[in-house]
Amino acid sequence: MGWGSRRWAKLAWAAVAALGLAALPAIAATNAAEGGNEKSDSTERGIRFGIDREEYDAQARAAMQVDPVVAAQLGAIRKVTLDEAASMDEPGPDVLVFDVEGSRGKGRVTARFITVSATQEALGPGMLVMADGTRHAIEGDADALAAEDGHAHDHEHDEDVEAGAGLFTRQAQEAAQRYPLIRQHIGQITTFEIDTDATGAAPGMNTFVFDVAGDKGRGRLQADFITVDAGTERLGKGVLTLADGRRLAFEGEPPGEGEAADEGAGVDDLFGDMQDNIFTRQARVAVQRYPLVQQHIGALQTFEFDMAATGEAEGVNEFAFALVGDKGRGHIVAEFITVDADTERLGKGVLTLADGRELAFEGEPPFPGEQVDGDVPETFARQDGIFVLQANAAMQAHPVVRRHIGDIREAAFDRDASWAAEGERYIFDLKGSKGQGRLEAEFITVDADSERIGEGELVMADGTRYPLD
Structure with missing residues (x-):
């Protein structure tokens, strides 16, 4: 189609x-x-x-x-x-x-x-x-x-429509994951499900409603989704409603290079809110607190969100800002950790000064009472959650698992080890009709109903290792 x-x-x-x-x-x-x-x-x-x-x-x-x-x-x-x-x-x-x-x-x-x-x-x-x-x-x-x-x-037409709907949902999730506000409050998205009733009732022909959950929290996203090309959706104007009831309005991503934009809607118009919202104000306070910034930049006079550099940053918690102070100017790319509704903490990053020097730093230590990396948040995937069910299906279908584990009879999700693992890796202890082992792999969301296995490894009980190619 x-x-x-x-x-x-x-x-x-x-x-x-x-x-x-x-x-x-x-x-x-x-x-x-x-x-x-x-x-x-x-x-x-x-x-x-x-x-x-x-x-x-x-x-x-x-x-x-x-x-x-x-x-x-x-x-x-x-x-x-x-x-x-x-x-x-x-x-x-x-x-x-x-x-x-x-x-x-x-x-x-x-x-x-x-x-x-x-x-x-x-x-x-x-x-x-x-x-x-x-x-x-x-x-x-x-x-x-x-x-x-x-x-x-x-039913052939229904199948075409369902395939198109699944493709759109996946591209909409990718657009939501790119957006800083989503990364700040939801984190790495683990579930992204369309609410068809709310979508049907929403104003606007391009407005869709999704229930979204991630490793930082969950909420409801109502926003315009703009088709850039056959493989890409762009997040437009909308509202993110968090689990605690807070409603965070946003303007969405600016049009990409070569994309037709609405008349009069430039990047400044679309992203003005990112220069002055709760997050950027809290991020500015965190940056101003840090001794390295005080030493080289001084008292901040301007603090401008850099959308392009943020999009290129590797981590979902990394954000970029251009700084000007009474001692100098520079550019900072760093992790920002949400401590509570009122506070951001500056994490690991790099401060680049106007003369080109790059100063790496470790960031602020955790605040008293703050949940640290070793603590698994309540919103992280659980044994009885939808992600684990979808991961089980992906593992059962994987040829390496079928060859060495057989039919999976038990798949125990190691929640603590998965939270501590690097990147998007998750860890399962498997028992099957042919053997047992420990699987550590990336799980990639295909659509709202399925996961697929990326790079990883299956380690059998006797220590034999099989790459998940």
Whole structure:
């Protein structure tokens, strides 16, 4: 299936997943029978829409975007314009004509538009004529046509939609993980599940709602997700609601290089909040406390968040800031550890001075009563949690585990060792039909329902080691 941009495909999928409304006519003709989608044959030629015109255009756009022929030829749809006069001249009460501009070209779609529900249109049979005259037949949405004709439901379309939904969820999680506010309060994301009911009720056509949990905490994310290309989503404006009820509004990531941005929305507009929010203020206090900064920078006069350098930083807790003080200027990249709702602590990092000198430092020691690295937080993965269940499935499916452990009969999650392990490694003691051993490996989130095993090692009870290639 050619998803193209998927911006509108996401809207269509979320509406299908979230709502179970009875089908309602989206357009009706002037003087047409109640519930009909007929065009007016009177002297007042035109099309009357039963819903807001802009909303109907969005539904039609979504229907065209998820069609494989349209997506393949036009790419990401940027603009649709209904040609009412041409639509009126077409036979059939629900045949419409749209001029469509996409990332790959321009064309004209003439096709049936089938009302599935109050929030969804489906594309029926028709024709796409490109600007150069090339013609491409459109078969239309098989499910919508089958439902219309009373035929048996065909699950192939559902499978395509589910695959696209899983891909979107994974890309949305990657976008959320990049964002500093998420890294600060949620940490490394372990679960990321869409709330279809809340998504359906959310305002905005690109707004989605996810329940998210990580190694620092959990919360609910409601935000716009902007499709950059077929492999990337960008986190837009939204709100992160933490488990303790705090609501943290944010502006999202700025448009990437070469990405079309909204008029008047520059990086400063989109990221002004990162220069002055609770976290940056607490980070500034932590940096100002540190003796090395006092020695070389002095009293801070400006403290500016560096989004680009933060994105390139290795750790999920690392942030970058440009510093100017009464003694000098520089650039700091360091870990910031949340002590409590009011305090950040400066961790390990590097202060680069204006003359190019790089001064590595270890950061502040843990505060009295602060949870230190050796303590496993309550939010970290548990034996009976969803992550461990998904990890078990990934281990059972792995060929090295199957070869040497066999069918897994017991998988004990070593929570303390996993918390202390480097990177995203997790440790399990396994017993199976062929043997027993200890597995230490990276686990990579594929989507909301599955994990896969990355680099790692299986150590058998007799000490034999097998890499998990």
